[in-house]
Amino acid sequence: MRVRNRATIGENVAISESAASPAPGGTSDSFGARLTFGPDRPLRLDSGAGLVGYTMAYQTYGRLNADRSNAILICHALTGDQYVTDANPYTGRRGWWDLVVGPGKVIDTDRYFVICVNVLGGCMGSTGPGEVNPATGRPWALTFPVITIADMVRAQAMVLDHLGIQQLFCVIGGSMGGMQVLQWASAYPERVFSAVPIATSVRHSAQNIAFHEVGRQAIMGDRDWRDGNYLDHDVRPRAGLAVARMAAHITYLSEAALRRKFGRKLQNRERITYGFDADFQVESYLRHQGSIFVERFDANSYLYITRAMDYFDLAAEHDEVLSRAFRRTPVRYCVISFTSDWLFPTRDSREIVHALNAEAANVSFVEIESDKGHDAFLLKEPEFHKTLGGFLGGAAERRGLKKP
Amino acid sequence: MTGFLAGRPGGIRVDLLVIASLISDGARVLDVGCGDGALLEHLTRTKSVDGRGIELSQAGVNAGVARGLSVIQGDADTDLKDYPDGAFDYAVLSQTLQATRNPKRVLEQLVRIARNAIVTIPNFGHWRVRLSLALGGRMPMTDLLAEPWYATPNIHLCTIRDLTALCRESAIGIEQVRFLDSQGQTMSLRSLRFANLLSEQALFVLRRT
Structure with a gap:
């Protein structure tokens, strides 16, 4: 089944239907694009449980180029969703990163193909505790398995497989989105050309x-x-x-x-x-x-x-040696923090940078002066937008992406 | 935006060009104290290096990243220890050694993390500096040392002979020394003693021995 989607995928790129057999069912409703993975494609979770028959909801913006090299995955935060620029169907309010993403903006949808997936466990169309468990016909509620950041990333990778995107040009996210970015770069370094973890940490603090x-x-x-x-x-x-x-x-x-x-x-x-x-x-x-x-x-x-x-701890998964999470990483990183963020303070970002330096990784690190706290990454911060745009521009030239 | 590697009007400082001339195409380069990234940008554009920068001032870092360069905010004294041995082909420390708290340690780290360390210093042995203190009785100020004593970040000034001696003591090999005038043009001086009197800056290529 072909995914109907609001955004256009480059006409010379057919969505792979052979990726799954039977192909994941795609539907489009008020939640935008949704993909359902059948019983033959269970998701193995960190907890040991498996999730069988699950759905992922996502939005895309812009066009995937012919060699599929211009895809940016945006990972949303705890209470964010896949509506990055367009109005949220529940609230009618503009997308949460409308300031940054769109035609001619910092994340230029005339140049990049942007994907944002509602996280596993979420409540905007992806399978979560509020959805009906197909096995029982009743809401999952607390019978839903406990999930991790790595599980969310695995589910996103399934969506990218379906879209035929082998390597992301960039994966970007703030806060919990940044945790996903780090998990992506750590678990799938060959699938990530560049990564921008913003206002985030390798572990949740006490x-x-x-x-x-x-x-x-x-x-x-x-x-x-x-x-x-x-x-x-x-x-x-x-x-x-x-x-x-x-x-x-x-x-x-x-x-x-x-x-x-x-x-x-x-x-x-x-x-x-x-x-x-x-x-x-x-x-x-x-x-x-x-x-x-x-x-x-x-x-x-x-x-x-x-x-x-809470469970996220990238160092613990690597014998408390964080640099091992990024061993010989080929990814270009841009780590960003904000001076007044006390939830994910700059020292958390520095810890990421130190670990990446220990692997001599290609890393940029900027701390943005702001009094707006953790939410600064969602708000009008010209210096932040300028450095993010500069990083993406530099990475795009090296990736050989044409300007619009 | 005119392209992240667009040329800067007026080009780059001559001493940076001398450094650039020593670096081979496609090398892995760490520029410690990279300022606004002028050298990194030049090297990326002309030699396709894999370049990184460390800069103390956040404004410099943000400017470099906004230009598409890989720059982190950091300190030569504290942050070089993170890098693995031999991570780079070249580490560059341009006009920065005199502002570090522990220059000996910084030099040792540079030759540990890079196969070649390119270090430039303002020469405190230059005759004008000597005269200024000897006859004028005031702390010297020159083109390269432009701040007065109370405002200068330069806390560990040295002469060419001082740095040569430190390298000998620290088992750091001197591969090459170049003597430069205040504009960064190479001066042909045969004796170290003459150079220590006549050249306003010097470039050292150092290696771990």
Whole structure:
């Protein structure tokens, strides 16, 4: 079956149908392109479990060139999705990296073929705990196997196989997306020409695991979570998920950004009310962030994906010698961090750079001055965009990619 | 953007061209203290080298990366130890040794990680420097040493003979020395003592012995 897709794939490139037998089923609906892998193509997971009959949802932008050398895989973050530039069908809001990706932009879709896959375990069309388990006809919920960053990357590789893309020109991602970038470069060095891990780390820190645990406990402590089976009861743990989002959102900002944006300003009132309304603007802002989040995200997906991040530890998989994760790596790297990011601070990026230097890898490293915290990679940061564009331009010349 | 390797108006410094002339096509090069990446860019364009840079200033790093060069923010004193032995064909340290905290250690690291280390220094033995201190009684300032004593990053200045002696003590082989004037043009001077008096800078090609 041919995948129907909003974006165009170069006309002289037919999507390989021999990659799978029977071919993965492709459909296109409000979730964009979806690929279903049949029972003959199970996904072996790090946990030891296997996932049989799973679906991956993805979006593409731009055109794949004749020799299939211009593909960029963008890996989205924890609560991101495959809608990089186009409107998210749930929220109607513009794509999360619309600032960076598009015709004539830093990641120029006139030059590159951009793919973004909803992560395994996600809730935007890829198989996850909110989807129906074909074996039981009921939502997976907590019967869904625990997944890892490496599992997500394996599932993405299956999608690329289907698209006939042997080597990515670049794999790019921030935060959890950056973890996937590192996993890609480590596990499939021959399939990655260049890699841009942004605001990320080779392992989740104790502090970051702690914040995730707060979020998970908020969800699991919500009466409507119902031991994970809320979909069977037609309810959702909205309050718990909103609290999880509020706590996490604080970690994406910085003290300076909060002070600049809100300070101690009051919300539509002259004085404090001696009560527990949202007196302060910052409270109102966080409540709003929580409430819009529950409209678009599944609570169990949040549990699974945060767990995948917690488990990520590239050094541990290589006897605590991180450089072994990148042994003789042929990949060109550009590591990027932001000065005010305290969730994935610059020292985490330096650790990546030190490990790559130990392999004499081709690596660039920039720290961008910003007071916007971890979320800076999603926001308007001209210096960041300039260096990312420069790196991609240099790599593209070496890869022999023509300018549009 | 006019192409990441577009030529810079005015070309590059003459002393950098002298360095470039010593580097073979397609070599693996590490430029330590690469500034805005002028040498790396030149080498990439004219010799197709596999070039990397280390630069202390973040602004310099970002400028280099934005030009498509592979540059990391780092420090010659602390970050050379990460690289494996013989990782590069050439390591370049241009007008930077005098600003390091431990020049001996830096030189040892350079010849460890590269088959050839190309090191250039401003010569503190030049007659104008000597005169300035001897007769003027003030800390010397020259074209190559342009900052006053209280603002200079140069904490370990040396003469050509000093560096020669250090290499001998450290079991670092001197493959080649070139004496340069302040513009970077090669001077033909036969004796080390004369060169130490007359050349404003010097280029050393060093190897581990």
